[in-house]
Amino acid sequence: MELLAVEAAGRGMSVRAAEEPGLTGPVHWYGGPVAGARLAGRLGFALLEPTDGWLAELPREFTGRQVRAGTVADARSIDRPTFVKPPRDKSFPAGVYSDGSRLPSSLDPATPVLLSEVVTFAAEYRLFLLEGRIATASRYAVFGRLDPRPLGSDRADRITAARITEFIDRLVAAAGDTLPSAVVVDVGQLLDPRRPGRRWAVVEANMAWFSHAYACDPARVLDVVLRAAGPRDYMRPRDAVFERC
Template structure:
């Protein structure tokens, strides 16, 4: 957030905290969904986000595993280890659950969830996409542990960057129309004992205005955020279907 604030200030933009009094629009937003939804009408910005079922609707060639959309009630009835996460909010921790003992019974049974096969991601990368192109990217985890690193800083990284770009291009060609024009897509290398080598797969899609930049270029991240959470009158017609309400 601080890096984006510095970049925005360098562009002559006024950076204000959501808690400040007297805020007026038009404005752009970078922050949480609860405060964003509360201030969107007052400040006139539109929040673009992928649909809840986007990952589950992707062909398995892009997910590398079976993923389905369901509800918390479905999750409570599982009898095998399953990776379960909220589609977009943080109502409970995304994790592998073996039964319902760790899933909160205080939540509404109709709460939407994504349920997927358990896989191992050797490394995970965050892609900030703008108009179907990678604006900037960063590694953010290795074997599930936080390990940010700029992408393309040495020869091995450049080879990885080429593979990621090729995978992202195929994904956009097949499913780009099902995403807003400014969005974050996380991808990873799936380890599979039955298929030697690494396979690229989508981890998830996220709102650019609520995504950590990690080691990505702050200037390019800000470009994506400004499109994903800017004045409503600037929203492109193809993005209207992805506006958060």
């Protein structure tokens, strides 16, 4: 957030705290979904985000695993290790649950969830997309452990970047109209014991205005955030279906 604030100030934008008295629109937003939803109407900004079921609706060619959309009630009935996560908010910790009884007891049974086959990602990368193209990217984890690194810093990384770009081009060609024009997509190298080597798969999609930049270029991140959470009057018609309600 501090890096984005510095970049925004360098562009002549006023950087203000959400609860600062006298704040008026039009504004752009970078922050949490609860405060964002509360302030969007008063300040006139639109929050773009992927639909809850986007990952579950992708062909397995892009997910590399079985993913289905459901509710907490569905998740409570699982009897084998399953990766369970909230599709948008961080209402409970995402992770592998050995069975449904391990989920927090306080959750509303109607809360949406994504349920995924358990897989191993050798490395995971955060991609900020603008109009279906990668604006900036960063590795953020290796075998599930946080390990940010700029993408393209050496020859091996440049090869990885080229492979990620090819994968994203195929994804956008197949499903680009199911994502907002400014969004974050995380991808990873999937270890598959049934197939030699590693292959690419989508980890998840997220709202750009509530996504950590890791080692991405702050200037390019800001470009995506400004589109993903800006004045409603400037919103492109195709993005209207992705506005957070």
